[in-house]
Amino acid sequence: MxxxxxxxxxxxxxxxxxxxxxxxxxxxxxxxxxxxxxxxxxxxxxxxxxxxxxxxxxxxxxxxxxxxxxxxxxxxxxxxxxxxxxxxxxxVEDNHTLNLPDSRCEYKDIWQHVNALREVLLIPFRMHINGYKYYEIAEQLHLPIGTVKNRIFQARQEIQKKLTGY
CATH class of the missing domain: 1.10.1740.10 (RNA polymerase sigma factor, region 2, helix turn helix motif)
Incomplete structure (x- = not known):
């Protein structure tokens, strides 16, 4: 009950x-x-x-x-x-990978623009995108940290200008 x-x-x-x-x-x-x-x-x-x-x-x-x-x-x-x-x-599958034909072309284009940077900008930029901290880049290149930050910023700006169509 x-x-x-x-x-x-x-x-x-x-x-x-x-x-x-x-x-x-x-x-x-x-x-x-x-x-x-x-x-x-x-x-x-x-x-x-x-x-x-x-x-x-x-x-x-x-x-x-x-x-x-x-x-x-x-x-x-x-x-x-x-x-x-x-x-x-x-x-629904995640489509975060770059397996599409168009994205492969875009990826190659982006890296062509990155590699076309002046060496002064390219070296700090590559180090930064590979995970180095600003102070580590500054120590390795024997530059002030402000100069490293400025060069990375300029590299980004130049790449963005070249990639306006994306």
């Missing part, structure tokens, strides 16, 4: 849970799904609820954990939502 009473109390808090979902999402469908998942988990595991404790707090914890787990799952899968009529989920 006690489990029926707990089930009724859980179902009775449905509207409160719906309001609580606004902390996590503004999407109505996602909100409804979150409430349903929370209620389902609570009803399935109501034997784990301890009598004379805060039922609402227990439900809020289940909801928060469900939201976090769903968020992490979607992040791992790198899924984006297709807003078409059928609402399919599509896997």
């Amino acid at each position: 006690a489990s029926i009473a707990v089930s009724e109390q859980i179902i009775g808090l449905r509207q409160t849970l719906k309001v609580f979902t606004r902390r996590f999402t503004a999407d109505r469908e996602e909100s409804s799904d979150l409430v349903q998942d929370t209620l389902l988990k609570a009803l399935m595991h109501q034997d784990k609820f301890k009598p004379d404790t805060n039922l609402k707090g227990w439900l809020f914890t289940i909801m928060r954990n469900t939201f976090i787990n769903n968020y992490r799952k979607h992040q791992r899968a790198r899924v984006s939502r297709d807003r078409t009529k059928d609402l399919y989920f599509l896997n």
Whole structure:
């Protein structure tokens, strides 16, 4: 009999849970799904609820954990939502690599412009893009740090002028 009473109390808090979902999402469908998942988990595991404790707090914890787990799952899968009529989920690959034919040409063009710099600018610039700190470049080239920063800045400016079409 006690489990029926707990089930009724859980179902009775449905509207409160719906309001609580606004902390996590503004999407109505996602909100409804979150409430349903929370209620389902609570009803399935109501034997784990301890009598004379805060039922609402227990439900809020289940909801928060469900939201976090769903968020992490979607992040791992790198899924984006297709807003078409059928609402399919599509896997999206990262295109941060330079594997496209056009990007290979751009990459070569950029490096041609970099290599065309005057040697006075090229050496500090290459050292900088290879991870050397300003003071390390200054020590190695026996230059003041201000001069190193200026030359790197000038190298960037010249490269940007040559790459106005990109």
